[in-house]
Amino acid sequence: MALSSPTVSxxxxxxxxxxxxxxxLILVTSLFFLWGMAYGLLDVLNKHFQxxxxxxxxxxxxLQAAYFGAYFLIALPAGLFMNxxxxxxxxxxxxLLYAFGAFLFYPASQQANFNFFLxxxxxxxxxxxxxxxxxxxxxxVLGKPETSEFRLNLAQCFNGVGSFIGPVIGANLFFGDKGxxxxxxxxxxxxxxxxGVVLVIAGFFFRTHLPExxxxxxxxxxxLDKKPLFGHSNFTGSIIAQFFYxxxxxxxxxxxxxxxxxxxxxxxxxxxxxxxxxxxxLFTIGRFVGTALMKIIAPNKLLFFYAVIxxxxxxxxxxxxxxxxVYSLMAIFFFESIMFPTIFALGIKDxxxxxxxxxxxxxxxxxxxxxxxxxxxxxxxxxxxNYAYAIPLVCFIVVAWYGWKGYKVEH
Numbered sequence: 001m002a003l004s005s006p007t008v009s010x011x012x013x014x015x016x017x018x019x020x021x022x023x024x025l026i027l028v029t030s031l032f033f034l035w036g037m038a039y040g041l042l043d044v045l046n047k048h049f050q051x052x053x054x055x056x057x058x059x060x061x062x063l064q065a066a067y068f069g070a071y072f073l074i075a076l077p078a079g080l081f082m083n084x085x086x087x088x089x090x091x092x093x094x095x096l097l098y099a100f101g102a103f104l105f106y107p108a109s110q111q112a113n114f115n116f117f118l119x120x121x122x123x124x125x126x127x128x129x130x131x132x133x134x135x136x137x138x139x140x141v142l143g144k145p146e147t148s149e150f151r152l153n154l155a156q157c158f159n160g161v162g163s164f165i166g167p168v169i170g171a172n173l174f175f176g177d178k179g180x181x182x183x184x185x186x187x188x189x190x191x192x193x194x195x196g197v198v199l200v201i202a203g204f205f206f207r208t209h210l211p212e213x214x215x216x217x218x219x220x221x222x223x224l225d226k227k228p229l230f231g232h233s234n235f236t237g238s239i240i241a242q243f244f245y246x247x248x249x250x251x252x253x254x255x256x257x258x259x260x261x262x263x264x265x266x267x268x269x270x271x272x273x274x275x276x277x278x279x280x281x282l283f284t285i286g287r288f289v290g291t292a293l294m295k296i297i298a299p300n301k302l303l304f305f306y307a308v309i310x311x312x313x314x315x316x317x318x319x320x321x322x323x324x325x326v327y328s329l330m331a332i333f334f335f336e337s338i339m340f341p342t343i344f345a346l347g348i349k350d351x352x353x354x355x356x357x358x359x360x361x362x363x364x365x366x367x368x369x370x371x372x373x374x375x376x377x378x379x380x381x382x383x384x385x386n387y388a389y390a391i392p393l394v395c396f397i398v399v400a401w402y403g404w405k406g407y408k409v410e411h
Contacts, residue, residue, distance in 0.1 A: 024210050027204065028091075028135050028138055029158050031091065032155050033159065033162040034098070034131070035132065035159065036163040036166070037162035038098070038166070039162075039166065040164060040166020040167050040280060041166040041170055041190070042064070042166070042254075043166075043167065043254055044169075044174055045170070045187075046254055046255075047257040048170065049063070049114060052112075052184055053112060056377070057381050058374060058378050061373035061376070061377040062114075062374065065370040065373070067370070068366050068369035069125075069367065069370040070122045070125035070126045070128070071125060071128070071367060072366065073126075075129045075132075075133050075360045075363035076360045076364055078094070078130040078133040078134070079359060079363075081130075087134045088205065088210045090130055091130070091135070091205055092205050094129070094131040095127060095131070095198050095199075095205065096199075097124070097127030098198045099127070099196075100123055100127075101123035101126070102120075102124055102191040102195035103192065104124075105120050105187060105191035105192075106188050108120050109188040110188070129363060133359055136152065136344055136359060136363070137348060150291055152341040157287040159287075160280065160283045160284030160287045164281050166280075167273050167274070168273075168274070170273050171273030173189070174186055174187065233406070234349055234408060237347070238347025238348075238407070239347070239364075239365045240406070241343050242344065242347070242362055242368070243366075243368035244394075245336075245339045245368075245398075245399050246369040247369055247371065248310075248395035248399070249336050249339070249369065250372065251372045251391055252329070252332055252389070253276070253279075254376070255373070255380060256275075258385055259317075259329060259386070264322065265326060267326075279332075282330060282331065285334065286338065290337055299338075300407045302342070303339060303403030303407075304400050306337075306338060306403075307335075307339070307397075307403055308400050310335045310392075310396045311397060313329075314389055314392055314393035317332070317386065318386050320386040329389075332392075344362055348362070368395075375391060376389075
């Protein structure tokens, strides 16, 4: 079923050429890389803090709770801020919060205080929530409406590149000092560098003109605009689907290293971190492949197909068939790749003046990533880590439903 994109207009130079969007697209796409790298490092920090700070698996997943809890609490205020002051100021605010949170990792490392790390990560992720609330809808409207899903998936490919680089950095630096279990010097160094880079990029945004998205009131959107936001079933369904998808994605990745280093598999922390990097390469490749496939397969159908495959792969992971299950766990990343941007793009279809607010609510649904990893950690500590992966299996069932039926726009 062919769907049209949100009816919006963008202020632009009088030439009207699509080239006017090129540099803004490149600059905004860099944001996808930045929050991808932050997320990629997060999953390695879980295992590193378990050993360096002597905490349980369940307690280490509070990192995910702080990270994705910030999305839940900050996304709506971020959307309101951008409604009033525009996307550019929202992006700059997000970058400044990102840098500030990264710099706080230094005193947290000095004190070796896990609670301090949670505060620093919450502030960092608050910045990311601002960036995602702005960048996702911004990308969908900087171009032709019929290619909005393609454009968002393409930008999200660079998110995958950043996610892959994060674990590679962690494998080399966080697990490098075998003889010093509590060494947090590498954490200080990495986040100081990240904070500096983010400040430089904030400077670029400050000095660059960005065309501002403005919701138009064209005839094609007026009929739909009479409906309240939550009267759009594709939007309400996307909140549910995005909650469960992010829950699955974060849960799968958060305990990846723990799963791989279980007795009998012969994998140590460093090798497991590299395997996580490979899994995230698969995630990135999946984004490019999925983006290409959307030229010939409807986005909702591809979403359904990928979700069904991940249901079966999750069954193999739960069965714990040694390396076969490890490879299946890695394969899940490939088929997760297109889910977030596709659910997002389908969710904001035909919302007219509701688009910015809808974006905030969909980003808020990322809170699923704050809740599920802790539940998986509890199951791991009390029973077995392979049983914990039954939770992502259920989540993928919900995603399959959205691709099959829940995405439909009711006119």
